[in-house]
Amino acid sequence: MVDYSVKGQVALLEVNNPPVNALSTAVRTGLRDGIAKASKDPKVKAIIICGKGQTFPAGADIREFGQPPRAPWLIEVGDSIEASLKPVVAAIHGTCLGGGLEVSLFCHYRIAVKSARVGFPEVNLGLLPGAAGTQRLPRLVGLPVALDMITSGRHVTALDAKKYGILDELVAGDLINAAIKYAMSVVGKPLMERRLRYKQVPGADKAREVCEAAMAQVKRKYKGYEAPVECVRAVRASVDLPYADGIRMESELFKQLNASGQARAQQYAFFAERTVSRWSMPNGSYRTAKALPVKTTAVLGAGTMGTGIAVCLLSAGLPVILLEQNEKLLQNGLRTIKALMEGSVKLGKVPMEVAQKATTLLKPTLNYEDLKDVDLVIEAVFENLKLKREVFGKLDKICKPSALLCSNTSTLDIDLAATSRPDKVAGMHFFAPAYHMRLLENIYGTKTSFMVEEGANPYEIDQIMEDLGMPMGPFKVRDLSGIDIGWRITQEVAKSLGTTITKETKYLGGERYCGIGDDLYEKGRHGRKTGLGFYKYEKKGGKISTPDPDALDIIEAYRQRRGIVKCKISSQEVIERQMYSSINEGFKILEEGICTRPEDIDISWLYGFTFPKYLGGPMFYASRIGLQKVYERICYYHENFPLKQRDCKDLRRRGSSTSGVYTMYPALGVVINSYCD
Ligand code: 3HC
Ligand code: NAI
Numbered sequence: 001m002v003d004y005s006v007k008g009q010v011a012l013l014e015v016n017n018p019p020v021n022a023l024s025t026a027v028r029t030g031l032r033d034g035i036a037k038a039s040k041d042p043k044v045k046a047i048i049i050c051g052k053g054q055t056f057p058a059g060a061d062i063r064e065f066g067q068p069p070r071a072p073w074l075i076e077v078g079d080s081i082e083a084s085l086k087p088v089v090a091a092i093h094g095t096c097l098g099g100g101l102e103v104s105l106f107c108h109y110r111i112a113v114k115s116a117r118v119g120f121p122e123v124n125l126g127l128l129p130g131a132a133g134t135q136r137l138p139r140l141v142g143l144p145v146a147l148d149m150i151t152s153g154r155h156v157t158a159l160d161a162k163k164y165g166i167l168d169e170l171v172a173g174d175l176i177n178a179a180i181k182y183a184m185s186v187v188g189k190p191l192m193e194r195r196l197r198y199k200q201v202p203g204a205d206k207a208r209e210v211c212e213a214a215m216a217q218v219k220r221k222y223k224g225y226e227a228p229v230e231c232v233r234a235v236r237a238s239v240d241l242p243y244a245d246g247i248r249m250e251s252e253l254f255k256q257l258n259a260s261g262q263a264r265a266q267q268y269a270f271f272a273e274r275t276v277s278r279w280s281m282p283n284g285s286y287r288t289a290k291a292l293p294v295k296t297t298a299v300l301g302a303g304t305m306g307t308g309i310a311v312c313l314l315s316a317g318l319p320v321i322l323l324e325q326n327e328k329l330l331q332n333g334l335r336t337i338k339a340l341m342e343g344s345v346k347l348g349k350v351p352m353e354v355a356q357k358a359t360t361l362l363k364p365t366l367n368y369e370d371l372k373d374v375d376l377v378i379e380a381v382f383e384n385l386k387l388k389r390e391v392f393g394k395l396d397k398i399c400k401p402s403a404l405l406c407s408n409t410s411t412l413d414i415d416l417a418a419t420s421r422p423d424k425v426a427g428m429h430f431f432a433p434a435y436h437m438r439l440l441e442n443i444y445g446t447k448t449s450f451m452v453e454e455g456a457n458p459y460e461i462d463q464i465m466e467d468l469g470m471p472m473g474p475f476k477v478r479d480l481s482g483i484d485i486g487w488r489i490t491q492e493v494a495k496s497l498g499t500t501i502t503k504e505t506k507y508l509g510g511e512r513y514c515g516i517g518d519d520l521y522e523k524g525r526h527g528r529k530t531g532l533g534f535y536k537y538e539k540k541g542g543k544i545s546t547p548d549p550d551a552l553d554i555i556e557a558y559r560q561r562r563g564i565v566k567c568k569i570s571s572q573e574v575i576e577r578q579m580y581s582s583i584n585e586g587f588k589i590l591e592e593g594i595c596t597r598p599e600d601i602d603i604s605w606l607y608g609f610t611f612p613k614y615l616g617g618p619m620f621y622a623s624r625i626g627l628q629k630v631y632e633r634i635c636y637y638h639e640n641f642p643l644k645q646r647d648c649k650d651l652r653r654r655g656s657s658t659s660g661v662y663t664m665y666p667a668l669g670v671v672i673n674s675y676c677d
Pocket of ligand 1: 099125
């Protein structure tokens with residue numbers, strides 16, 4: 001796990017634990033023994049720690065977190081590195097993260113190749129750097145940089161790391177040769193001043209203001225997450241306490257976080273993200289599939305989704321032809337795309353060069369003929385089957401045979417696209433906002449509006465769900481997506497069922513139908529785009545939402561028309577009805593074989609609905625509550641409310657059995673699902 005060799009007068013400790021050289025027990029042991037061996041060897045004048053293969057160690061071995069801890073502790077290994085009487089140089093390439101960065105901070109010197117990145121991503125796993133990182137980084141770079149890196153988890157380029165003072169030198173060419181040369185150049189220099197534990201944190205006199213501002217910021221930016229808050233506390237201890245006491249406090253906070261449900265959920269999400277990328281279908285898998293080259297693209301429709309999709313493609317450096325039905329709408333779309341690109345640059349999500357290049361990559365048109373050479377078309381016109389069939393008919397005639405013709409439809413059957421090339425037709429369902437959400441495809445939405453029908457206030461529901469950790473409540477999301485889109489979708493559903501929706505429609509396709517959205521739609525309240533929806537906004541297309549008494553009047557008038565007596569719905573019930581219907585649907589999806597693993601569903605929610613990572617996803621959340629309890633509550637709602645919860649055999653079977661239904665997720669040692677009968 002750690003290869004030991006001596007090159008001239010330098011001992012080389014190469015961590016060899018692919019794929020990311022995680023600091024497993026064996027690696028920690030190897031490092032400790034390597035330092036001891038090199039210290040005793042009179043030929044050795046300096047020591048280098050580096051990583052074999054792809055990278056410097058990218059952190060502690062996350063798979064060990066759920067298991068009983070085993071010595072040697074990383075911090076003890078670090079202490080022995082720092083105490084070495086021979087200079088120790090970290091030679092960094094790849095990603096030097098978490099415990100890896102902590103190891104390097106125990107070394108007396110750090111050099112790196114320009115492509116390397118360093119960071120403390122522990123916060124993304126619900127943790128803080130637990131091997132002295134919170135005490136040593138501030139001593140090296142000061143509080144502002146340390147707080148930013150530790151609370152954000154961001155990766156820092158080698159260039160920036162050099163600027164901050166984390167790296168002593170950037171090297172070109174062969175890293176090991178450069179490291180040997182560097183190590184020999186520091187032999188004999190005093191080591192005491194290189195030992196970070198003895199340093200004072202620079203700018204300590206401003207610690208109170210800086211830490212209080214950081215605390216306020218993380219509470220706002222990472223609302224609901226425990227780890228960023230504890231990160232700030234631990235970093236502050238680097239100023240307030242002597243080194244040894246700061247280490248004790250860091251260790252306590254680390255243990256506390258690691259035992260929390262949030263860390264479990266976030267670590268589950270880390271592995272789930274990687275599990276779902278290993279997809280497999282009857283006709284192929286991630287191993288056998290080969291990506292088709294896409295060099296040119298076209299987007300049809302420059303509304304909410306079309307503009308967002310165009311920004312996505314442009315941000316990836318792809319040329320986009322944007323087609324609309326008339327000049328005015330086309331120009332509107334171009335203005336929106338420009339504003340979205342500018343916003344992305346401001347937020348640091350898209351580099352300025354990419355945004356500038358985008359202006360040359362975007363070609364507006366009203367003419368289908370311009371699409372004849374594109375490799376990929378994404379259609380985002382109104383949700384109307386007749387219109388979409390017409391559009392696909394035109395595309396089929398004009399586009400080259402190899403072009404992929406995709407629809408962003410929310411609900412329509414892709415097989416109805418009616419082209420001569422069904423093998424080249426696919427659904428490509430983006431989530432709004434398309435340039436921000438990582439998910440492409442959908443799982444079933446919610447049925448929350450029923451609760452409003454019965455008496456709940458949409459603003460209270462949004463608040464309850466936001467308090468649970470959702471970045472936006474379901475009604476803000478509906479305003480964002482467009483109430484008109486919901487209206488068009490239900491019109492199409494009704495059409496496909498051979499019926500029409502009227503003011504009196506109470507059931508559609510056997511499910512309870514709620515017409516509040518229709519009433520808002522008829523009053524021109526289409527959501528953010530019109531400045532009015534469930535909320536009112538500061539302007540058309542605005543983002544600042546305020547509750548609107550007019551919307552409540554429309555809802556109340558609706559209830560009266562339907563003879564619905566308003567009743568009070570508790571926060572617990574809101575959460576249960578919102579979450580459990582989704583969990584039930586999740587089991588339904590598994591039962592129907594649409595997805596094969598609960599991780600697929602959880603990741604869809606994490607990416608598509610920005611579900612809080614600290615809850616893991618709805619399926620993980622269900623496992624924490626207990627499937628038995630979830631099942632009983634679903635049955636209760638099914639029996640006591642007009643809401644039609646689809647009964648799921650799978651959940652019933654798993655929920656009602658008392659033994660053998662829960663399995664331990666092997667890596668984390670937490671209960672996540674019921675997948676062993
Ligand atoms: N421990 C255990 N396994 C890890 C790991 C880690 N720290 N980091 C990555 N892996 C595994 C992944 O699960 C994956 O395994 P799989 O192939 O079986 O699915 C494999 O290594 C490759 O990972 P990726 O697919 O993510 O590879 P990439 O090249 O895309 O990314 C990476 C590499 C940037 C290093 C990314 O894996 C990553 O961000 N890893 C997590 C880094 C991290 O969080 N480090 C901090 C750990 S906590 C810590 O150090 C605590 C300390 O303060 C005490
Ligand atoms: P939108 O109403 O904002 O935009 C549709 C655009 O298509 C309009 O600008 C319209 O002028 C244009 N258009 C209509 N006919 C056209 C034609 N023949 N040629 C070129 N352009 C034409 O609608 P939105 O929200 O962008 O939805 C588009 C599609 O995306 C729909 O199928 C919808 O179901 C789907 N969708 C919507 C989501 C949302 O959150 N709004 C999410 C995911 C999918």
